[in-house]
Amino acid sequence: MSLILKLLFVCMFAFGQTTLLAKAPKIELNAILNNAVVAKINGQQLMLKLQQRSPQGYQVVEIQSDYAVFLIQGQRHKVKVGASIGSSTSAPINRVQINKNSGMYYVDGYINELGVRFLVDTGATLVAMNSQVAEQLGIDYRASGTQGVANTASGQVAAWRVQLNVVSVGNIRLSQVQAMVIEGAYPTSVLLGMSFLGQIKMQDSGNLLTLEQTF
Template sequence: MTEDQNINLVFAIGALVLVASALFSRRIGFGEIVRNILAWVAIFAVFIVGFSYQREILAVWSQVSGEMTGANEQLVVGDTLRIRQSADGHFWVDAKVNALPVRFLIDSGATTTAMTMRTAQNAGIDISKSPIPVILTTANGSVEAQRGTIQSLQIGPMVAQDLPVVVAEEFGDSNVIGMNFLSKLGSWRVEGPEMVLEPPTRAPAG
């Protein structure tokens, strides 16, 4: 357990002791006391889980709500794409991978764009048949991934061709835009609650 989870557990136990003391001080049947204690245990369990994993819950909610409503909080202004920060504190974007709609988390800390195995297969990604996997270090430990190539990745008005990608089942439901895409842009930056992506500067016609 993390330090925050330990603190939450101590708090919950203390609160349950107080609730139990209050119930036993009342002259009610033992069966009703047990039912009340179980109800409070359930309430505190929900509270602890919600507080301890609030970032993960918000991330899942952001992804699911975006897919259900189709509202990704992104706006194309000319050749520029502006993306509003989601409730989980991250920037999510709706893209097209080989014409397949895919929702991505933009992560400037990721070196390479990453996709789940199921999404990559659905998008027809060219996945390497090499028996030697790529070993990646993630927040959840080491992950074995395969190299692949996205023939066409479109985000707003910007398109990247033949973009390297890593693919693994262990990525769960998260697809990530990494620096190998961001570095192809003319610029990218965060302005307050928005991320701004700008296309490469076109060379003047000669």
């Protein structure tokens, strides 16, 4: 191989590597919590605390009320909540808007195709319900669930971790959602927790909460 061809080959290879490294990641900012974010980065759903570095090398270096700044491969990426970057094609969106009621967000939905009234709770790790509601929904939590304990205002009570076949709110529908069944009458409302909310986008404008599911 001549020296000129060798130089051309090296230049083409180096250019290809530079282009690959400069490719922008796909980031979807689903929710902003107190000191953390829920985001989908290059197809992976993650919860990242401020300044925490994920095993993939992703880091959140700034969190504001309506946006976060990610540091990925030495590049800073500012993303607004409910928005995404790195994709040039638009995707279909299912959207539900919920008005605040007495300081809370309540919304009608379905668990395993049976109607329930949800209270949106970003502080709940899982969708959660009391054992009375679970029985009404036909969930055999004692047989299918994993037993543990939950902390309530009355102290520790028995709880079971289960998997719900389908959870839906409006036209947003998710399958195989993790949930918690708590023995007794607490919580009084079915909590729509992060096992559902963490898979979609959320934007809270003060008195209106918008939920979005993209495909």
